[in-house]
Amino acid sequence: MLTVDAVDVFIQASHILRSVSLGVGPREVVCLVGRNGAGKTTTLRTIMGYLRPRAGGVEFRGHPIHGRRTHEIARLGVGWAPEDCGIFGDLTVAENIEIATRTRPGGRPATERIELAFRVFPMLRRYAGRKGPELSGGERKMLSIARALALDPELLVLDEPFEGLAPAIIPAVSEGLAAITELGRSILIAESNIHHVPEYTHRLYVIERGAIVFAGAQEDAWRDPGLARIIGSAT
Amino acid sequence: MLSGVFHGSILFLVSAGLQVVFGVQKIFNLACGSFYALGAYVGVSAVGWYVGAGGPPALFIAPLAVAGLAVGAVGVPVERGLLRFVYDRDETFQLLLTFAIVLMMEDAIRMTWGTSPRSTSGLYLTYGRVGVLGTTVPVYNLIVIGASLAIAVLIGWLLTRTTFGWIIRASADNREMTEALGVDMRRLHTTVFTLGTALGTLGGALVIPATAAMSEMGIELIVEAFAVVVIGGLGSMRGAFVGALVVGVLRSIAISVYPELEMLLIYLIVIAVLVLRPRGLFGGPPA
Ligand SMILES: Nc1ncnc2c1ncn2[C@@H]1O[C@H](COP(=O)(O)OP(=O)(O)OP(=O)(O)O)[C@@H](O)[C@H]1O
Numbered sequence: 237m238l239t240v241d242a243v244d245v246f247i248q249a250s251h252i253l254r255s256v257s258l259g260v261g262p263r264e265v266v267c268l269v270g271r272n273g274a275g276k277t278t279t280l281r282t283i284m285g286y287l288r289p290r291a292g293g294v295e296f297r298g299h300p301i302h303g304r305r306t307h308e309i310a311r312l313g314v315g316w317a318p319e320d321c322g323i324f325g326d327l328t329v330a331e332n333i334e335i336a337t338r339t340r341p342g343g344r345p346a347t348e349r350i351e352l353a354f355r356v357f358p359m360l361r362r363y364a365g366r367k368g369p370e371l372s373g374g375e376r377k378m379l380s381i382a383r384a385l386a387l388d389p390e391l392l393v394l395d396e397p398f399e400g401l402a403p404a405i406i407p408a409v410s411e412g413l414a415a416i417t418e419l420g421r422s423i424l425i426a427e428s429n430i431h432h433v434p435e436y437t438h439r440l441y442v443i444e445r446g447a448i449v450f451a452g453a454q455e456d457a458w459r460d461p462g463l464a465r466i467i468g469s470a471t
Numbered sequence: 472m473l474s475g476v477f478h479g480s481i482l483f484l485v486s487a488g489l490q491v492v493f494g495v496q497k498i499f500n501l502a503c504g505s506f507y508a509l510g511a512y513v514g515v516s517a518v519g520w521y522v523g524a525g526g527p528p529a530l531f532i533a534p535l536a537v538a539g540l541a542v543g544a545v546g547v548p549v550e551r552g553l554l555r556f557v558y559d560r561d562e563t564f565q566l567l568l569t570f571a572i573v574l575m576m577e578d579a580i581r582m583t584w585g586t587s588p589r590s591t592s593g594l595y596l597t598y599g600r601v602g603v604l605g606t607t608v609p610v611y612n613l614i615v616i617g618a619s620l621a622i623a624v625l626i627g628w629l630l631t632r633t634t635f636g637w638i639i640r641a642s643a644d645n646r647e648m649t650e651a652l653g654v655d656m657r658r659l660h661t662t663v664f665t666l667g668t669a670l671g672t673l674g675g676a677l678v679i680p681a682t683a684a685m686s687e688m689g690i691e692l693i694v695e696a697f698a699v700v701v702i703g704g705l706g707s708m709r710g711a712f713v714g715a716l717v718v719g720v721l722r723s724i725a726i727s728v729y730p731e732l733e734m735l736l737i738y739l740i741v742i743a744v745l746v747l748r749p750r751g752l753f754g755g756p757p758a
């Protein structure tokens with residue numbers, strides 16, 4: 237589904253990503269874990285086309301997408317929920333979701349897509365008429381994922397979906413994500429807190445100072461003492 | 472009073488263009504004044520040609536409005552050829568570029584139409600006058616006020632009911648996120664800028680039956696449009712509407728009571744708003 241192949245990314249003069257590779261298969265949940273500043277957001281922003289790799293490539297469903305513009309990548313079927321949620325404050329919750337069905341029409345009917353987004357995050361239904369600034373952090377996170385889902389994508393790319401959530405809300409978001417994979421979508425999650433990595437994650441990548449230092453199953457990551465130090469302290 | 476509302480209607484059109492461009496592109500487009508001036512000159516020429524071709528005077532408003540809107544197409548080359556190169560530069564640079572456009576257009580207008588004022592001889596009163604609230608006003612003023620109100624309603628409908636409007640509001644808020652929903656930002660920028668330009672040129676075209684087209688009219692209008700957005704709040708359409716009315720009416724009151732104070736009164740209000748309510752009447756919360 238998604239293959240990131242040995243990308244090198246520079247932001248101005250600094251070399252941020254060093255030969256980062258990762259893959260997400262159909263229906264897979266993949267987590268990219270790393271401490272603050274390790275390069276998670278940079279990796280995801282490269283996938284989304286906000287940043288261009290200087291070397292290496294990104295493929296989505298067989299199409300090379302590095303060098304494509306962000307809106308083209310979105311139209312190919314990649315849904316994006318950024319770290320800061322990117323909620324449109326001037327639109328209501330319902331409009332934030334519906335706009336994704338209008339900017340990428342085609343495929344499943346809009347009503348179905350909207351209904352699905354609300355079904356995955358039922359809490360949002362109560363706030364349908366509210367505007368962005370009136371939402372709590374958790375509601376914003378859910379809305380941001382729901383909107384990405386309403387785009388009807390094959391792959392969702394989520395930057396720290398659990399960050400700043402009240403502990404009581406984390407299960408709701410986690411269940412929502414599980415429901416999304418059951419619908420046949422793939423999910424790539426960036427996470428700085430290893431304890432937030434959902435148990436249903438198929439594969440884990442650990443990134444440290446812009447390089448992937450581990451790829452494999454969650455349990456195996458814990459067995460590696462050097463790695464446990466990195467991700468164990470990643471809070 | 473009603474002449475103030477007339478002036479306010481024109482001012483609203485230009486300010487609405489300014490606001491929508493600021494909202495999406497985050498550029499304070501000083502050139503909106505030049506587009507206004509351009510619309511005025513093109514309007515004079517179009518009406519001149521129309522009357523020369525023997526068109527019935529009673530319908531002169533049609534070629535005027537069509538020409539005013541059509542010349543808004545100049546927004547396309549200005550955005551594609553100039554503005555798009557500065558979206559990532561800092562604001563001072565963007566402001567300087569739009570000021571450069573003002574100067575260039577002023578010269579282009581002088582070269583094309585000369586330096587003496589141009590007017591549409593006598594058409595202003597084609598529709599006669601009517602008595603309203605104890606004074607008589609040219610019917611043409613009422614037509615423009617009505618058209619401007621209709622455009623305000625249309626813009627409101629566009630922003631709240633259409634996909635295009637939702638995209639404008641979304642991208643004003645978060646450009647990157649809007650792209651991630653599949654919106655081609657380059658195309659949106661060109662469309663929005665052209666729309667903003669067309670509002671300015673239409674405003675210029677509609678004003679010229681009432682006043683002559685002069686090359687300085689652009690600069691004068693920029694100053695007033697600036698007052699409008701300060702009073703109404705930068706980026707807000709409702710702000711443009713209310714601000715334009717306030718400035719238009721105050722200006723006409725000042726002119727009738729004490730003409731020398733015309734702009735001073737507006738500046739005083741601008742300063743008061745800046746001190747008491749820096750974001751204007753309809754400005755958003757601090758970013
Ligand atoms: N615009 C920028 N200019 C220069 N350096 C940057 C820029 N953005 C990010 N960096 C650097 O790139 C590195 C990776 O940043 P990135 O945001 O990808 O980390 P992250 O893993 O997402 O961290 P966090 O957990 O804080 O979100 C950091 O060292 C950061 O300082």
Ligand SMILES: [Mg+2]
Pocket residue numbers: 276277278319395
């Ligand atoms: Mg990050």
